[in-house]
Amino acid sequence: MSFTQDVWQRNHALYQATVQHPFNQELAAGTLSREAFIHYVIQDAHYLLAYGRALAVIGAKAYDADSVIQFTEAAKLAIIVERSLHDGFMADFGISKEDFEAAPLSQACHHYTSFLQATAWAESYPVALAAVLPCYWVYAQVGNDIVDQSVANNPYQKWVDTYVSDEFQDAVTKVLATIDALAEQADAATVEKMHAAYTRGAELEWVFWDSAYRCEQWPLLQDALKPA
Numbered sequence: 420m421s422f423t424q425d426v427w428q429r430n431h432a433l434y435q436a437t438v439q440h441p442f443n444q445e446l447a448a449g450t451l452s453r454e455a456f457i458h459y460v461i462q463d464a465h466y467l468l469a470y471g472r473a474l475a476v477i478g479a480k481a482y483d484a485d486s487v488i489q490f491t492e493a494a495k496l497a498i499i500v501e502r503s504l505h506d507g508f509m510a511d512f513g514i515s516k517e518d519f520e521a522a523p524l525s526q527a528c529h530h531y532t533s534f535l536q537a538t539a540w541a542e543s544y545p546v547a548l549a550a551v552l553p554c555y556w557v558y559a560q561v562g563n564d565i566v567d568q569s570v571a572n573n574p575y576q577k578w579v580d581t582y583v584s585d586e587f588q589d590a591v592t593k594v595l596a597t598i599d600a601l602a603e604q605a606d607a608a609t610v611e612k613m614h615a616a617y618t619r620g621a622e623l624e625w626v627f628w629d630s631a632y633r634c635e636q637w638p639l640l641q642d643a644l645k646p647a
């Protein structure tokens with residue numbers, strides 16, 4: 420069995436919980452609160468910069484020229500997607516540059532981006548790649564699974580369309596092929612580390628959506644700093 424077949428099976432229940440999460444179900448139904456979507460888009464813009472950095476490190480660690488190109492271009496694309504959030508969803512949903520800049524990272528975003536950066540810098544190329552795989556694969560699958568549920572005139576249709584696009588799905592297929600080839604060459608201990616990195620990344624995808632659904636704020640900014 421290939422690494423990607425194995426990792427998908429091992430994380431199947433987690434994937435089901437992710438696609439069934441009310442954030443994704445309400446996004447497909449067009450009933451997700453504007454507030455939760457705005458929270459998500461702001462945190463996602465923060466996330467994508469860190470994600471792009473992690474991909475650039477993975478590109479630097481890659482074993483061959485094609486893979487260096489694959490991941491440094493993916494790093495660039497993450498930044499292009501980050502910028503397009505500002506002109507796209509942020510403009511559409513009335514989020515100003517000031518709103519974005521004033522919003523600190525949520526705990527979930529901080530946790531996930533810290534995990535990606537730490538893994539990219541500290542771990543081997545195959546393990547670092549396994550950590551970023553859920554970002555690709557879970558989004559491609561969620562997009563595919565909810566596109567048929569999406570209602571007419573869904574205010575979030577553009578979001579769904581991004582992840583079912585051929586361009587995104589093809590990029591995911593390429594990453595799956597790269598990681599399977601790496602896992603075939605890797606020793607058993609490395610493969611287990613790849614599994615652990617994937618599972619943590621996939622858990623953090625769930626946590627990221629859940630945090631947006633709850634409009635989670637950094638706790639110290641709420642009450643803790645107010646004078647008694």
Ligand SMILES: Cc1ncc(C[n+]2csc(CCO)c2C)c(N)n1
Nearest residue numbers: 466493494496497500554555558627
């Ligand atoms: C939390 C979070 N996880 C995954 C993605 C999906 N995604 C957007 S751009 C890109 C790769 C571009 O190189 C990927 C995988 C996201 N937006 N936010």
